[in-house]
Each structure stands twice: as structure tokens, then as C-alpha cells.
Amino acid sequence: MRELQSLVNGVGLGALYALVGLAAAFVLRVTKIMNFAVGGIVVLAGLFAASSSGLPPALRLILLLLVGAPAGVLVHLVSTRWLEGRSQRPQEHDLGGVLVTVALATALQGLGYLLFGSDLRYATSVVPAATLSLGGGITVTTGTILLVAAVALGGVASWFVLERSGLGRALRAVSDDATTARLSGVRVSTMAYLAYALLGVLCFFVGDVAAEVVGVTPDNVFHIIVGALFGLVIGGGDRIVGPIVGGLIVGLTESVVNARGGQFTATVAQLGLVLVILLVAPRGLFPDRTSRAVG
Amino acid sequence: MRLVQRRGGHGGRAGVLLSLMLGVAMLGSACGSGGASGGDPIKVGAIFALSGVYGAIGTETLDGVKFGIDEINASGGIGGRKVELEVKDYRSDQSHVVSLANELLQDGVVAVIGPETSTSAVVLDPTMASAKVPMISGAGLDPKGEYSFSVQPLSGYFDLAAQFAKSRGATSLCDMGISGASFESLQKVLEPAAAKADLPMGTRIPFDGAATSLTPQVTQLKSDGCTAVFAGGTGSSLLVIARAMVDLGMTDEVLMTQPTNATAATLDQLGPAAPFTNFGLPKVVVADLISQSDPARAVITPFATSWKNAGKSALTTNNAIGYSSARIVVQALQGGGQTAAAVYSFLRSGKDIPTPMLTYNFGKTHNGTLPDRGNGWFAFSRWNPTTKAFELTFDGTTTPAGG
The missing domain is CATH 3.40.50.2300 (Response regulator)
Incomplete structure (x- = not known):
């Protein structure tokens, strides 16, 4: 019973990592930078959601999604855009970009402490919270179901935007070769703003869901992004399915091992898994087929 | 003899005058450097986490401490002297605790209230023992330092x-x-x-x-x-x-x-x-x-009522711990004296120290709160x-x- 319950618990945790991983993979594909600020944006959005107890949950979610776009643009202006104007060589930009996003994540964490304190906070659920029995003493919450649904929704939306829309093609073109894209008539700077606006919307959505289901505190900023990063390494960031499967594997590992051996053992197991994947399949379990054929 | 007397007379008046001037100068100097006499405030330190993991507990505890200090100052202070609270925020980072405590000690505090947790308080045990200044913390574990006292129930x-x-x-x-x-x-x-x-x-x-x-x-x-x-x-x-x-x-x-x-x-x-x-x-x-018949009622009601009348948000345990810490220091200053040594001696004297939360006794026999503190x-x-x-x-x- 305990093992089955741990698996069900792990699905919920893994879905959260998958959602954050989707956001991180989105910006990674477009800007080629692993943006650690994603964890900070998610947590800050969650804290705002948890502190809006006077608003109906559905209205709160809509407002957050509306605020998400300009928030994402602001992150772009503070981090990548600012660096673009200052980097002398591309190599410097890559390293500097990552470091700036780490600094930004720390700053967002500090802002969270300043505005909301260090307490764990929960938001009122859009879908009324309930615990459902699966028989044999196993339970699943509506929150876990909501997280899984959010992963499916986020995955389909990301796939559509990146793979099937004109915007996605332009974003990928800029990502692959900005100069060629510019010569082809793509507005490179506009695409970057759009990418970050979409990232903001996705992060604010994840933040609201996280605040409803697992609660948020500024302490979570790096825990969330590290879990999602593990998932991204395991699944790979080339395809939408990568961070989803990777996140679920990380969540399930954490839940099952933690139940038997504690949090420390679970972290060691996750790191071991990441190490094995890096040795056996450096581009993750779901690498881009086109890249493999060419490379 | 007369000459000597006359000289002595002149020399005596000049000497008295000189002594008076010196005395006034010394008194002024003593007052200016924060000496223990006169109307200068008595400095009490407070060190809490006002942000970070322990921020909520620290902030609530400090609210209670301030309430207790404001109360004694509103009633005229201690022996005509106000109590001045100097607050330091260690931001839930224990690596800051010792340096902040040293700042308080350099400013001449006679006691330190806080920190709010065992893990932070234990770091300060050697510092307070070395400075011979008592610390009244919210440590849940029995304090180990000679100058460390805890107001947490166990x-x-x-x-x-x-x-x-x-x-x-x-x-x-x-x-x-x-x-x-x-x-x-x-x-x-x-x-x-x-x-x-x-x-x-x-x-x-x-x-x-x-x-x-x-x-x-x-x-x-x-x-x-x-x-x-x-x-x-x-x-x-x-x-x-x-x-x-x-x-x-x-x-x-x-x-x-x-x-x-x-x-x-x-x-x-x-x-x-x-x-x-x-x-x-x-x-x-x-x-x-x-219930009306509860013996604790007579002690707890006045504070609970005054807190409510002050228009503050609902009283929490940490508020009560903070207020009780302040009451302990105030009673030690009133009953023992206005120096760190006097406060320490009073705390170790074996006297009962009533507060709205518990009656404390830090004497060698009890080394903490009274044994009947639970039920x-x-x-x-x-x-x-x-x-x-x-x-x-x-x-x-x-x-x-x-x-």
C-alpha cells in the first residue's frame, strides 16, 4: 500500500517539476540560456496568488496570466537584453547570461521574503480541493489531478506555439541563427520580447497551480528549479516531451526513495540518475531527431 | 603657624574650588559616557530573526518584547530611568548572530533578549558567558551557557x-x-x-x-x-x-x-x-x-486584556514569550540592580519571577522554570x-x- 501511495504522491510532485521544466525548456530553446530566474518567477507568482485571498480564484488566475506577460518582458529587460548590449564576445554572453539569471533568482527570492515573509502559503483552489479514494487505502487529491492536467495543457500549448505556429518558427529561427533570421525579415528583438512574455505567462500559471496544490515559500526558489533542471537533463530539452517525462521521473524517484530512505537518500538517487543519463545519453532520453541525423 | 594657617586657608578654599570643578567635570564626563547613574536610559539588547525562515516567530516575539518595554517606560521606567531597546536582525542566518551580539555588548547593554530558537541561541552561549551579560532566549533546548536562560516551556x-x-x-x-x-x-x-x-x-x-x-x-x-x-x-x-x-x-x-x-x-x-x-x-x-476558577486566570488576564485594549492583532504564543522575556528582565532590573552583574545575580538568586506565561525560577535548584509549569x-x-x-x-x- 505504502509503495503504491508513494507512486501516486510522486506523480503530483513530478508534475510540478515537469511544469517548471517546460517553462525552463521553452526559454532554453529560444534564448539558449538556462534561466534560473524561472524558479523565482514561479514562486513570486505563487506568493501573489496565495496573498490574494479576497479575489475569486478564477479571477485571480486570469489576472495573474495577464500580469505574467509584462513580468516576463521585465525579466528579459533586466537579464538577457541588458547583457546583449554589453557582451563583447558570444562566449562571455553565455556565461554572463546564466550568472545574471542566478542573481535574478536570488533577487526575486529576496523580494519574496521582503513582501511576503518566509512562511509557507497556499492559494484557494480554482477547482474545489478534495481527497479521492482509489481503494485499498490509496488516495489521490484533486490537486494532483489538477497538476497532471496542467502538465498536459502546458505541454500541448508549448508544442503548438513552438512547433505549429508562425511565431514558433520565427522564435526557433532566431534561436538557431539570429543573423540569418534578421536577414530573412524576422524582427529578432521583438521575438525575444515575445518569448519572454510567453515565459512569464507560463511561469505565472505554474506559480498559481503550485500555490494551490503544494504551497509556496521563498525558500522554494532553488529547490523547484533544481528539481526541474534534473528533469530537463534526464528527458532532454530539445523536445516538449523531454522535460515532462524527465520531471515525472525525478518526482517519482524523490517520492519512492524518500519514503524508504529519507530526503538525503532521495537527492543522492536523483543525482545518480542524472549522472547515468549524462554518461549514457548526454542529450537526454528524448533528443531532437533532426539534430541526431545531422550530427 | 598663622602664616601656615592663612596659607592653609587660602590653599584650602582654592583646593575646595578646584575639587568642585574637577568633580563637576568628572560627573559630566561620567554622564556623557553612559554611566550607570542619573537619568540615562538602561540599554537592553534584542536579537531576533525578522526575516528568513524564523522571521515570523522572531517578529512576533519582538512585538511582545516591545510591548513589555513600552509598558514599563509608560509607568515611569525603572528608578526614573527609561529602558532603551536596541534591536538587531540576524535574518535567520546564524553566522551573523555573534557579530550582532558583539555590537550590542559594545553599546553597553545589561541583558540580551533573544534569539528565538535553540540553534541560534546556542551559538551565543560562549559570547554571553565571556562578556558576563545574561541572555534570555526562546531556546527550546535546555541552555548550556552559564549566562544563558530560556523562556521556552519544556x-x-x-x-x-x-x-x-x-x-x-x-x-x-x-x-x-x-x-x-x-x-x-x-x-x-x-x-x-x-x-x-x-x-x-x-x-x-x-x-x-x-x-x-x-x-x-x-x-x-x-x-x-x-x-x-x-x-x-x-x-x-x-x-x-x-x-x-x-x-x-x-x-x-x-x-x-x-x-x-x-x-x-x-x-x-x-x-x-x-x-x-x-x-x-x-x-x-x-x-x-x-474557566473563572482557574488559578492561572488572575495572572494572565491583566496582560491579555491590556494587549487587546491596545488594539493589536490576536495574541500569539510568540507575543507572550516576548512579553514574558521583557518582564523577566524588568523584574531583574527592579529587584537586582541596573547592571549586567546585578541582573545575572537576580536571575540566579532562586527567586520566583512571575510572568503571564509561566512563573520562572532560574536558581541553581530549578535551573529553569518551575516543575509544575505544564498542566x-x-x-x-x-x-x-x-x-x-x-x-x-x-x-x-x-x-x-x-x-
């Missing part, structure tokens, strides 16, 4: 917790706590308490204090058949445990936790876990619910989110309330 409170679990039909007492010294300390106080209540100890699980999910651990409690769980740790870890119990359908069980976890923020976030989460609280926090001064209550008020669930003397 063993008697856990006796009440075990009795409460027994009264609710529990067949064992399970517990979860932050791994390390804190968890070991919890076992040391829970085991004898459970034995007194004739209740065997059940599953015990240490956890990482920074863990954001404790569902695996709570799943283990569920599969082991735990019906009464004592949760150590912070308000945030309590929330994680309580929410996991809701998710796993353990809403008919009993969850108990320590008094300091009943912060305003924790109560605000309990949600569906509120009906089965019980806080052991000092009776002053639930003064309105205590007489604490009650178990749960928070009703709808009415935003506590409901008494167990006061140790009567049959438990329904629920």
Missing part, C-alpha cells in the same frame, strides 16, 4: 500533549521532527511524557527542515497506523505535514504541535487541516476560554478559520471538548 507541556493523545483514544504516540539535535531533544521529552500517560511511543520520523514535501513520511505514519502525531519543527513544516494528512485522508487523526508554531501566518494557512490540528498554547493566549499553564486548542478564534480542546483537568 517537559510539563509534553506531559499534557501525551495526556491529550490518550484522551482521544490513541494507542501510541508517533512523532516527526527536524533531524539532528532538535529531533533527539524531542524524543527525550516525549518518551517520559508518553510513559507517564501509559502510552507507548510509535513511529518516529526525522525530516529535513527545508523539505517542501513530507508526504512520503506521512504516508509511512498512515501505513503504520498512527492516530496521534506530534509534529516538531517550524510552522512551515507543520503546514506541510498537516496538508499531507489531508491529502492522505487522515482527517480523523490527532495532530499536535508546539506552542511557537501557532504563528498568525500558520493559522491563516491551515485551511482544511484546522479541525484536527491542535496547538499546545500558554493559557494567556486563550485567556477568554479559561497549570497550558491548554490544547484548535483554530477555527471561520470565526478566526481558538477553541479549547483539552485543558488537562476537564474532559476534552468534542470533536
